[in-house]
Amino acid sequence: MTAVIDVRNVSRVYELGEIQVHALREVSLQINRGELVAVMGSSGSGKSTLLHILGCLDLPTSGTYLLDGIDVRDLDEDDLSDIRNRKLGFVFQSFNLVPRTSALANVELPLSYAGLNRADRRRRALWALEAVGLSDRARHMPSELSGGQQQRVAVARALVTNPSLILADEPTGNLDSHSTQEVLALLRDLSARGSTLVVITHEPEVAAIARRVIRLADGQIVEDTRAPEEVPA
Secondary structure (H helix, E strand, O other), X not given: OOEEEEEEEEEEEEEEOOEEEEEEEEEEEEEEOOOEXXXXXXXXXXXXXXXXXXXXXXXXXXXXXXXXXXXXXXXXXXXXXXXXXXXXXXXXXXXXXXXXXXXXXXXXXXXXXXXXXXXXXXXXXXXXXXXXOOHHHOOOOHHHOOHHHHHHHHXXXXXXXXXXXXXXXXXXXXXXXXXXXXXXXXXXXXXXXXXXXXXXXXXXHHHOOOOEEEEXXXXXXXXXXXXXXXXXX
């Protein structure tokens, strides 16, 4: 298996005046291509800090993070921005859709930043919306979509660049039970198709879709469990 994520003894320390906050303490983990991994932990456990480092939104104080074999410490801010746009897809609790822009245009946004021409942007955005089951809602505004549909648009936007890794931060946190099931079914489907996903969550129902669960406490990994492989009947 090829490791998309290779974290080696990563620590993150924040300086708050004379106080040092150790958000992560020598965390090491590998996540292989095609894995669906849930990261759990209470508030202050280090989940958000780990997400920010995996998403190249923050850098470790010490240790090494290789994303697809690339050491992020060797990259300047322009390179990090390029990596975020090409290799990473983000899904947030709050959807983060542009309100007065259609679902199709929202999904096209990362491709605009990448400099693709209009025809290619449109083709790939339509493909991504079809992948999440929303090709018939391409022209709808976010206000015309349910919460579950808005989150599926956000997933399509994360997919459209064909990223190495999709990071989902509490992706069902703002959804009702029906919409939650829609999004969980979509994440399971993406995993079955070979996408690599890391889902930050505090909800056991969400973690249950993952075949691997990592638990954090006080900035350290305290548990890393994998579901047993299914044996064909």
